[in-house]
Amino acid sequence: MTGAPDSYVWYPVASGSYSAKSGYAAASALSLQTLDQPAALVPVNWKKHVWNVECPPKLKLLIWQALHDALPTGVNLEKRGVANNSTCVHCGAPETTEHLFLHCPFASQAWDLAPLKNPFVSTSYGSFYSALEASTLDICLPPTGCRVNIFFWIVWSLWITRNQLLFESRHISVPETVTKALAGAREWSLAQLKPDNPSESQKERSLPLIPSMPQGTINCNTDAAWNPTSQQACLGWIFTPQESMPLLPFQGSQFQIHVQSALAAEALAVRAALSHAIHLGITSIWIRSDSLELVRAITSVTKPKNLHGILLDIEALSSSLVFCFFSFTPKESNGPADSIAKVSLCNMNSTWAWA
Template sequence: MKLVIINYVLIATFNHVLFVFKVPATICDRIDSLLSRFWWKSNKDSRGLSMVSSSLLHLPKGLGGLGIRHIHSFNLALLAKQVWRLRFNPQLLASRVLKAKYPALLSSKPLISSPRPSWGCRGLLEGGRALSQGLAWKIGSGTQVSILQDYWVPNIKVEFKDCIPVEDRPLMVSDLLLHDTGIWNLSLIRQLFPVSVASVILGLERPKQHIDDFVYWKYNRDGAFLTKSAYAALVSQHISFRSVTTDSSWWKRFWGLPILPKWKMLAWKVLHNAFPTADVLALRGIPIDATCIFCHGSSEYVVHLFRECPFTSRLWNSLASTSSPLPEVPFLFSDWFTSIITSYASSKHWLALDRFFGMCWAIWITRNNVRFRSVVFSPQCILDLALEWSVRSGKAREMAACCPGIPPGFSSYPTWQVLRGEASVLWECDVLMCFDGAWDRGNYSAGAAWCFLDPVSSRCIGGGARVCMASSALHSELLACLFGLKHARQQGIVSLCLLTDCLSVPKMIQFATSDISLIWTIQEIRDVISSFSSCHIRKVSRSSIGEAHSLAGAARRRILLCFSF
């Protein structure tokens, strides 16, 4: 609840200021400090005791943090959004006024020449600088893009071979294209660049017609600016992720578990040693007896409290006798804790997971009641409390299951889509066409293959395969679809049903919203589909496209270069 209040209530109250002005760093740090204190406070009279570094609170939840907004980074992200809006909507009055007064403010390299700019313009300047870090060029004609100075090849730094003299190095990307066809000059690129760079360049798609270069937001798949992605990129510059020990994929799965939110906070505090146990409080100078209140024989710290205490061990043994046995105890406590969660979650044994967290929660509640309220306890009381909380978690999960994940009136994405023609019976077509792509991440080489099948007997009646270069595995799938459609059009086929094992392909073709790196390939596919009288596409299993899969693999390995039958 506190996370919701901080991110969606407290910070939202001054979002407008963050969106318009660059807030000084001292004020941002002060706000961060107040929000951190609010998080650790237990009541209104308490000042709170910070148990971990504030950077861990600002760390994204998928990396083991809590995702509390870092004000300085959030301020820059909102200003970058403002600059994006002004730059790509030049018809706005604000854009025209700012461009007239500060000509370079909204450029790719923002600059203010006025000696005394306003506070608002200085904020836009900072937002423009933040925005420029996430802009990339989509190569059309290549005349506007510098080979070395601009970012145009995803996730790689473009460098020439050391043996290429400076005077022989081209300046613009247009110099790397064949002027008559507009495709990449294969021999020139392999001559100028190292193999790793040349392979990535050759894997970039090329438009079918002449198109000017344009910029896009490289941190979002469709190229549109998102404050969320901008904030993630900016916060990574202020917070080190090297301190994260648990795998980020584990945290992403953990936050999605169907358990009580307070149990997730308990696990987060356990794994980050953020519990105010007696030994931690004593180290902070708080006068408290650090002896464990259960066994009275050792200091109270997280590992002892939840696992090594003899009293706690008997509780776990009682729990193991009534549910699935706990995983074997490794040396590290964090490994023991995460292995239990992973084991139960992977097998979807939610009842055992509820009992495990219910026991941890009951131990902690009883510890607090005994230490601060002098409550009398017994092992059976703790077991009953753990059972009560596990039942409560199960009921909460049942209520969540009753609520549909998809809003009323909507349905999940179907596996069969009509791309052209009427929504008739699936098999009422001249030919079935299965297609598949194979991609090598190391050298960006790919193979594309397609097979024409008889709709009645499913017998292969034709097809083809060819070698190509692709930027991703999905790109190779789309190229296979494109080559197969062109082959079908040459064969005079007018009604076609496409079969693919990739669910992303029907979505991308149907709605034409996709990865910015594939927009021209998808548009060409849609143009070819328009030449058929009817065209359907269906998601099928890998075994249903076995012939195309084998041919694509052979093409990727250069066993087949260009083959049709």
Template sequence: MTKPKSVGSLGFRDIQFFNQALVAKQAWKVLTKPGSLLAKILLGKYCHKQSLLTVNAPTNCSHGWRSLLHGRDLLKGYLGKAIGNGCTTSVWKDTWVSLTSQVKPYGPIAEADMDLTVSDLLTDDMQWNTKRLKEVLPLLVDQIKCIKPSSTGAEDVFIWQPTSSGDYTTKSGYAVAATKGSTLLVPNSDLFNWIRDVWATECSPKMKVFTWSIIQRALPLGENLQSRGIHAQAKCIRCNELETAKHIFFDCPFAKEVWSLILLKEVVHLATATDFKEAVVAFKRAVCLPPSGITGSILPWISWTLWTARNTLIFKKRHLTKEEVATKGLRLAREWCQTQNQTAKMEKSIHVGPTRVKNRHADPTIPTCKSDAAWAKDTQKAGLAWIINGPEEAPIKQGSTVQDFVTLPIVTEALALRLGLIAAVNLGLPRIKMLSENATLIRAINNDAQNKEIYGIVRDIQQISSVFVDISFVFLSRSQNNQADSLAKQVLAGSVSSGCPLG
């Protein structure tokens, strides 16, 4: 029951894994915020000679500290480092080459290089020292040069590799704990998919669980009871045939009469079906004809009324007619669909459109800097461009360049914005509005939200921003950024055609 829904289980949380994911949150806070009061107390008491990641639990430690180390153990296999200035990251001991997997440089290691930090592989202007990289890590040169360190000397930070942001979340921690060492993942067949055909169908949660119960043979049908060693009547109460899921819901004469009253756009043929899974797949195309008002599959609802009619006959000795069973199933389905439509209309009336906050920097006299980038995935080259305009879009200055070793589009956008910001500083502008068409980048800057792919670049942007009297970072749609987009594509095309290894 605690295994994923995608493999046919119910996806309940395993309380032990969930507890470890929760205490790992506390370990993450101590690790990433060592200046907090709690971290100072715990680290001061238990981590005199070792770091949090290597210390063992002493015999006389508190239950709280032992629990925190239990959460720490979950973090250890998925921790990485985002490079700022490289001063606190060990070349050999820390995971810093990859942001998504545990890639560590390997030996043989020269004795003089045993204590190398990543900062030793950088030049004074915070660029990668290619000569030194080829001496120390010749097999990883290209991969390392794709990492963009901070040009302003921001500190390195720990990242949690399973998330895109690099921040630890309890949800991601539970997913890691639940799947760690698990070999259970049973693939779905090409036709039947648990998520698509059961859990994502348009019906109530109760009907989804009922469908799951049928497929997993959890209903107390005669065949299922006898397979569990329960000596019960295995015959259908209506026709005295073996009571299986296929029989009670489709093959029983009473079930056939009920289905004959359901008007479907396409007739469903189940003569060759061997189990209820095949019926679920077949009914995906069986839409009820109007004016029924039913948009999703009718199968769960009619199956439910057939099941309740069977129980009514067994336990209450009351026989329901085929018309009553069919009408009840259609009514339940229609009521649920109507309720969903009404809820959707109410939400639409409340949220007519995206909420827009009036920008306090909408002053037309403030210069603007539009930045954009073009990226070639196969060559890992990026064209970076920025355009600074004065009042009434009067051009002040523009620039473009090509950047090698770029692996993601968001990195190119961040690099382009940083170049535009540096250009505005060099022009001596006291006020500037920075515009970019990458919403994720703008959120990372404005909300100080960590993004492991662009950590060093965002820290540079925030640091450089402090020299302005007034600065804002605003999202700009692509249709309003045509000039910078064209400039970036032109410089990239020129670099690709010339084949020049620009940096």
């Protein structure tokens, strides 16, 4: 609306800012589409089965390597010409990822000792990922005190046991391996502190502190009503004086089409309120919105790509004023603006309605 300049955005992430991590993820996704990858890698739900699992990052990394068949097992080392002996340190069979964690008699005994509600027969799974998927339904029986997925911890313990036997000649029994896995899982679970949900006052303190307002500053509350089916929105705002300003309050509303989200509707309401303020000759304004996400987007250096144009308009309009400040206000304190937005749903034929 204000002719703001174009900008480069990186679409794979919500912020629109490129990072090495997002670039690597995009390149990896592209390589999976173009290269002949093993079939087992294609259906992996990484977020559900690996990255969002409640466990330490080192366990997730081990599982990630196992799913990519990137662990330095005997067979993999022999393929790379690193070692001549590819046999399992426990039973002498060829050491693959599936053998080490599922099919080896040592691993099978460890899974049999795991205190699970339903027995986990590791030898019945042909791939590591199929066993990982099945483990999401497992429940640890009391009194172990483990509420997390024990699969990750047993795999980790089996890997540590294998390495200690291979490199340090330290033999650890099957019961001790399982006990260490359960103890580690219980200790980690107890160490996780779950903070309470922050109150609205705490959320407000995460935003910039309210500065001293110049004399004559106008308060402006904004809100929007959005229909996700039709992608139509009704925007509302109201100006109220602080003291000794009898000409106010003024209020305004606007009907908008092709609005992609509720957050975009809230941003459009702020933009419309600024336009109305400039039209009225207001030079100092304090804009308050009940969308905490929007206020953070306006005040942050990095702008979300889905609001890029609207936020640049807001920045251009606010820069033309002598004073402009944005802050969050709770929903219960934003009733008048909310009412204006909802009432304007009945007046969709009018593009602008200023009062």
